[in-house]
Amino acid sequence: MTLSRKIILWLCALIMLFVVIPFTGIYFAQGAFVFPVPDRGVGEAAGGFAPVTITTEDGEQLNAFYHPPGDKAASILVFHGNAETAANQMTRGQALATAGYGVLLAEYRGYGGSTGEPSEAGVITDGLASYDFLVAETERPVGILAHSLGTGAAIPVAAARDPFAVVLESPFTSLLAIARYRVRLMPPFDFLLRYPFRNEARIGEVRAPILIIHGTEDKVIPFEEGEKLATLAPKGTAFIKIEGAGHNNLGQYDDIKMATSFFTKALAANP
Structure with a gap:
């Protein structure tokens, strides 16, 4: 040789x-x-919620929770974050139900005892199936509430369907931006990002009124991410800056009251 x-x-x-x-x-x-799937099962329904199984177009079985509408002529689809399950949204769901809305606490494949393995395309498919389930169940307008990674499912769903309003809590522009935030000296190997979740490229396609809520002390998804996404959203997008709030404590700052108020105003403006 x-x-x-x-x-x-x-x-x-x-x-x-x-x-x-x-x-x-x-x-x-x-x-x-x-997708750090929590090591727990389906969880228990409470406060008027009932477990439902939603079948996706590719055959996965999703374990979600549903509450029928009250006096509001609309329902809300709720998307949770990456280390949670639908059952973790029960308190938020009950607050929306108390306000008179129907509520579906959406679940993703692989989460909460649902079948399949999570992926970007998969959770978007799950979101579309959940939206369509809620429309068929209630035959009423549907609004969307999403937190953290859930915004990566909510935005494509909102762009593909016709919700009457969308509330995004602690959203991001893309997971590449979050990776760069976490690893300051990350090399430019964008092609290695398996699940990019390009919210910044999709939010302009949403036709519904949008509210973005973000805490200034968010150490998981920095405040600047939500602020930047708001500038890329359609004209008229509302933005609420919560001083001192972090990533997982927005409930201490009455975020659900902000979301409910936005939904009610949007619904009144679009009878």
């Missing part, structure tokens, strides 16, 4: 060892970080 051939083989081995193998591992390990 010639010296030049040995050098080439060594270079190939080094590339495999320090580039291909590590980055392949990073690519396939992303699911555990983006």
Whole structure:
């Protein structure tokens, strides 16, 4: 074997060892970080909610929770964050139901005992199935409330369907932006991001009124992300800045009252 051939083989081995193998591992390990499925089952219904099973177009079975409408002529579809399940939204759902809305606490594949494995395309498919279920069940207008990763499902669903209003809490422009926030010196390997969730590219397609709520002390998705997304949203998008609020404590600042007020005004403006 010639010296030049040995050098080439060594270079190939080094590339495999320090580039291909590590980055392949990073690519396939992303699911555990983006979708950290809680280790618990379906959860229990409460406060007038009942468990329902929603079948997606690709055959997955989603374990969601549904509350029929009260005196409001509309229902709200709720999308949870990445380390939660639909059951964790029961308190928020009860507040919406008390306000008179029908409520569907949506679930994603692989979460809360649902079948399948989560992915970006998968949770969007789940969101569409949940929206369509709610329309068929109530035959009333549907609004959307989403938090954190849930906004990555809510925005494509809102763009593809016709909700009367959309509330986004602690949203992001894209998961690439969050990755760069987490890893300041992250190299420009955008192609390695398996689930980009490009909210900034999709929010302009939403035709419904939008409200964005974000806390200034959010250490998971920085406040600037919600602020930037608001500038990319359609004209007229409302933005509420909550001083001192973090990522998971918006309830302490009456976020549901803000959302309910927005839904009620939007519904009145679009009878």
